[in-house]
Amino acid sequence: MTTPPLPHRIAVIGLGYVGLPLAVTLARSFPVLGFDIDQGRVGELRRGEDRTREVAPEALRDSRLAVSADPADLPGHAIYIVTVPTPVDAMNAPDLGPVRSAARTVGRALKGAVGSGAIVVFESTVYPGVTEDICGPIIAEESGLVCGRDFFLGYSPERINPGDKVHTVDRIAKVVAGQTPEVAAKLADIYGTVTSGGIHLAPDIKTAEAAKVIENAQRDINIAFINEIAMIFGKLGISTHDVLEAAGTKWNFLKFQPGLVGGHCIGVDPYYLAYRAEELGLQARIILSGRAINDGMSRHIAEAVSSRLPAAGRVLVLGLTFKEDVPDLRNSKVADLIAHLTGLGHEVAVHDPLADPDEAQHEYGLMLSPRLDALSGFDAVVAAVPHRAYRDLPGQGLAALLKPGGLIADIKGLWRSRPLPEGLRYWTL
Known part of the structure; x- marks a missing residue:
C-alpha cells in the first residue's frame, strides 16, 4: 500500500458486484473509467447510488471514478479490466456471451492502437483457456492488432464476497498472471498499489483461471x-x-x-x-x-415442509435473495423452493426486505409482500434466508404470522436456540 501511484489510465468493463468496488478502489490511485452497457446503472452511479450496496453512498460520491455507457469513451486506456458475469444456460453449460461481448467492445476500443502495449485483464470466472483461446482472438479480430505484440492479456480472478465488509478488494490477496513476465510484473504493481492483502504471481494465465x-x-x-x-x-x-x-x-x-x-x-x-x-x-x-x-436441496426442503402441512397449506417464505443481508437475486435457489412448494399444492407468499420487487417479478415472476407486519394466518413460515430483520424478529412477532399449531421451518437454524411461543411446531435441517 506504500507504492506510489502509477500513471496508468484504467478502464473497468462491467460495474456490478465485482466491477464497481474494484473501480472505486483503483480510482484512489489511478485515473479510472468505469464502463457499463446499462445506461440506467450508469445513471444511478452518477447520482451516488449503488443498488448492490457494495459501495457506500458517501464513498461513491467522494470517488474520482468516472462512469460511462458510451463505448466512444473507451479508446486510449493502458489497462482494460473485464469484470462481466459468466453465467450458465438452461442446460448448465457455460454462457460466455457476456465475456465475448466485452472482448469485442475492448477490441473495438483498441482499433488503430498499433504497438500501444495495452493490457486486457479478465477477472470474470472462466474455465482454463478462455482468456487466451477465446477472448484474445476476439480482441485481435475486432482491433486488427496482434496479440502479444500490440496488446497483451492478463488474468486476475475476482474474489468479491457480496455483503462481506471484511474481505474487501483492498484487503484480499490478489492472484495475478500475465501473458509475459513483464505484463505480470506490471499487473502486480497495479494491484499491489491498491490491496494490503499481497500479490500471488501465478506462473501463467491458465493456472490463475484454474485457481479461481x-x-x-x-x-x-x-x-x-x-x-x-x-x-x-x-x-x-x-x-x-x-x-x-x-x-x-x-x-x-x-x-x-x-x-x-x-x-x-x-x-x-x-x-x-x-x-x-x-x-x-x-x-x-x-x-x-x-x-x-x-x-436438489430445494426439492428436499419443500417435500420436508409439505409433509408436515395440510394438503393445501398457506406458506410464507422469508427471504428470496441468494444470501443473507444482500439484495442479490441472481440464481436464487429460494425461487426453486417456492416453485416446488407451489407444485405440491401450497399457496405461497414471499417477503424479502432487501430484494427489489421489480427484479423479483422480472426474474422469477414473484410478487413480494411489502410489509411483514401485515401478514398472518399461515400454516408455515419458512426461514429461507437469515436476513438480520428475520434474525431479530421476536418470538411473538413470529407467532403472529402463524395459525395456532403452525410450523416454523428454519432452514438455517437461526432460531434454534431461541425460546419460541408454545403451540408452534419447529423443524430444521
Whole structure:
C-alpha cells in the first residue's frame, strides 16, 4: 500500500458486484473509467447510488471514478479490466456471451492502437483457456492488432464476497498472471498499489483461471457433503446443526452449514470446470455429484415442509435473495423452493426486505409482500434466508404470522436456540 501511484489510465468493463468496488478502489490511485452497457446503472452511479450496496453512498460520491455507457469513451486506456458475469444456460453449460461481448467492445476500443502495449485483464470466472483461446482472438479480430505484440492479456480472478465488509478488494490477496513476465510484473504493481492483502504471481494465465474456478468448486463440494448428511440425519431424527456443533469442537473440522446453494459463484462456477473436463474426455464425477446434491436441496426442503402441512397449506417464505443481508437475486435457489412448494399444492407468499420487487417479478415472476407486519394466518413460515430483520424478529412477532399449531421451518437454524411461543411446531435441517 506504500507504492506510489502509477500513471496508468484504467478502464473497468462491467460495474456490478465485482466491477464497481474494484473501480472505486483503483480510482484512489489511478485515473479510472468505469464502463457499463446499462445506461440506467450508469445513471444511478452518477447520482451516488449503488443498488448492490457494495459501495457506500458517501464513498461513491467522494470517488474520482468516472462512469460511462458510451463505448466512444473507451479508446486510449493502458489497462482494460473485464469484470462481466459468466453465467450458465438452461442446460448448465457455460454462457460466455457476456465475456465475448466485452472482448469485442475492448477490441473495438483498441482499433488503430498499433504497438500501444495495452493490457486486457479478465477477472470474470472462466474455465482454463478462455482468456487466451477465446477472448484474445476476439480482441485481435475486432482491433486488427496482434496479440502479444500490440496488446497483451492478463488474468486476475475476482474474489468479491457480496455483503462481506471484511474481505474487501483492498484487503484480499490478489492472484495475478500475465501473458509475459513483464505484463505480470506490471499487473502486480497495479494491484499491489491498491490491496494490503499481497500479490500471488501465478506462473501463467491458465493456472490463475484454474485457481479461481476450483475455489468455488471446493466450497460447493463441502456444502454438498453437509447437505447429504442433513438428509441422512433427518431420517434419523437428529438435528444436523447439533451434530455440526459437536463435531466442530475438533480443531481441524471444516465448519460448513446445510442449506440452499445459489448465487452467481458457488452455484455456477463448478459447471465451468465440469464442462471443460467433458471437452477433454473426462467425467467430473465429484464436482457434478456435489452440484446435483445442492441443486436438489430445494426439492428436499419443500417435500420436508409439505409433509408436515395440510394438503393445501398457506406458506410464507422469508427471504428470496441468494444470501443473507444482500439484495442479490441472481440464481436464487429460494425461487426453486417456492416453485416446488407451489407444485405440491401450497399457496405461497414471499417477503424479502432487501430484494427489489421489480427484479423479483422480472426474474422469477414473484410478487413480494411489502410489509411483514401485515401478514398472518399461515400454516408455515419458512426461514429461507437469515436476513438480520428475520434474525431479530421476536418470538411473538413470529407467532403472529402463524395459525395456532403452525410450523416454523428454519432452514438455517437461526432460531434454534431461541425460546419460541408454545403451540408452534419447529423443524430444521
